[in-house]
Amino acid sequence: xxxxxxxxxxxxxxxxxxxxxxxxxxxxxxxxxxxxxxxxxxxxxxxxxxxxxxxxxxxxxxxxxxxxxxxxxxxxxxxxxxxxxxxxxxxxxxxxxxxxxxxxxxxxxxxxx
Amino acid sequence: xxxxxxxxxxxxxxxxxxxxxxxxxxxxxxxxxxxxxxxxxxxxxxxxxxxxxxxxxxxxxxxxxxxxxxxxxxxxxxxxxxxxxxxxxxxxxxxxxxxxxxxxxxxxxxxxxxx
Numbered sequence: 001x002x003x004x005x006x007x008x009x010x011x012x013x014x015x016x017x018x019x020x021x022x023x024x025x026x027x028x029x030x031x032x033x034x035x036x037x038x039x040x041x042x043x044x045x046x047x048x049x050x051x052x053x054x055x056x057x058x059x060x061x062x063x064x065x066x067x068x069x070x071x072x073x074x075x076x077x078x079x080x081x082x083x084x085x086x087x088x089x090x091x092x093x094x095x096x097x098x099x100x101x102x103x104x105x106x107x108x109x110x111x112x113x
Numbered sequence: 114x115x116x117x118x119x120x121x122x123x124x125x126x127x128x129x130x131x132x133x134x135x136x137x138x139x140x141x142x143x144x145x146x147x148x149x150x151x152x153x154x155x156x157x158x159x160x161x162x163x164x165x166x167x168x169x170x171x172x173x174x175x176x177x178x179x180x181x182x183x184x185x186x187x188x189x190x191x192x193x194x195x196x197x198x199x200x201x202x203x204x205x206x207x208x209x210x211x212x213x214x215x216x217x218x219x220x221x222x223x224x225x226x227x228x
Contacts, residue, residue, distance in 0.1 A: 032214040041130075042154060043204050054198050089156065093214065096164035098161035098168035099147065101204045101206075101217060 012110040019077040020087070022109045026071060032093035034101070035064060035075045039086045041084035047088075077109075086109045115139045117220035119205050125226045126195050133224045134190045136205030144208040145188045146217060147203065149173070149201040156204065162188065192225075200227045 011021045022025050025033070031052040036044035050057045050064045050073075057064050063076040073090050091101040115148075118137045126132045145157040161168040162180055170178075179191045192199055199201050202224050206217040 007157075018212050032130075036219075037117045041220045041221070043119075046216045046218060049214065049216050098146075098163065098181065099208065099217075100161055100169060101148070102158065103156040110217075 002036065004010060009018075009105070010110065014081050014112050015082060016079055016082075019026065019075075019080045019084070019091075019109055021077075021088050021109065023073040023075075023104050024091050025073065026072060027094070028068075029096045030092045032099075033064070033066065033073050034091045034093060035062075035067045035073075036089045036091060037086045038089060038106070039090060044091075046088060054064075080109075080111050082111050082113065085109055115202075117162060117205055117207055117218055119203075119220035119223050121223060122221070123224045125228065127196055128227050129194050132195055132225065134192075134203050134205075136188045136190070136220060136223070137186050138188055138205065138207030140186070142207035142209050142218075144164070144168075144210070144217075145180075145182070146206040146208070147190045148204045148206060148219075150204065150222075151201045159190075159203075174219050195227045196224075197227050200225055 034049045035047040037042045038046050048059045048062050048064050049064050061078045065074045087106045089106045090104045092100050120135045130210040141160045145162040148156045158171050160174045180187050201220040202220045204219050206219045208217045208219045209215050
């Protein structure tokens with residue numbers, strides 16, 4: 001079936017280290033992917049996106065990599081800070097009538113001081 | 114920076130009662146969405162809305178649910194007769210237009226508790 005999923009439910013990193021959060025998707029027709037950050041009691045917050053015609057996109061301290069061959073996405077956070085602690089979701093934006101988002105199950109990032 | 118706003122932040126309702134969740138999308142956005150998130154689970158799509166009509170709805174969005182854009186700014190989700198399993202966070206999102214790849218922007222949600 002079609003799904004967007006995450007490999008690790010919880011990731012614990014030392015402050016200052018780099019974090020890598022992974023995501024697998026199964027629909028090869030998907031053409032747009034988004035990473036969201038969700039802090040406790042808040043809605044998903046847009047971090048970075050990538051189109052399927054790209055392999056890599058960089059933002060401020062964040063990089064998203066897309067490997068279409070194995071249907072895999074990753075989010076890299078450089079120099080992880082305590083404020084990065086949150087749940088991270090990848091979402092697949094389906095090329096259909098409404099561009100609804102299909103979310104993965106989320107990875108909780110814990111930053112150790 | 115413009116944002117999606119939702120009210121109320123928390124709604125407690127007796128089972129069987131009607132509830133209306135309200136959202137003000139970002140002003141120049143044309144696509145509107147409702148999602149829900151049951152505690153500890155992933156965010157699930159409910160419905161999308163464009164040009165004053167539903168574009169797509171999920172199997173969760175049954176006859177008890179309806180959406181409306183009563184004026185130029187508000188976007189509402191109504192649950193006609195609430196059930197215990199409707200307890201969840203409900204998120205509204207909006208998107209600037211249909212063409213191309215544009216991210217959806219989310220509000221901070223309404224926590225709906227059905228007693």
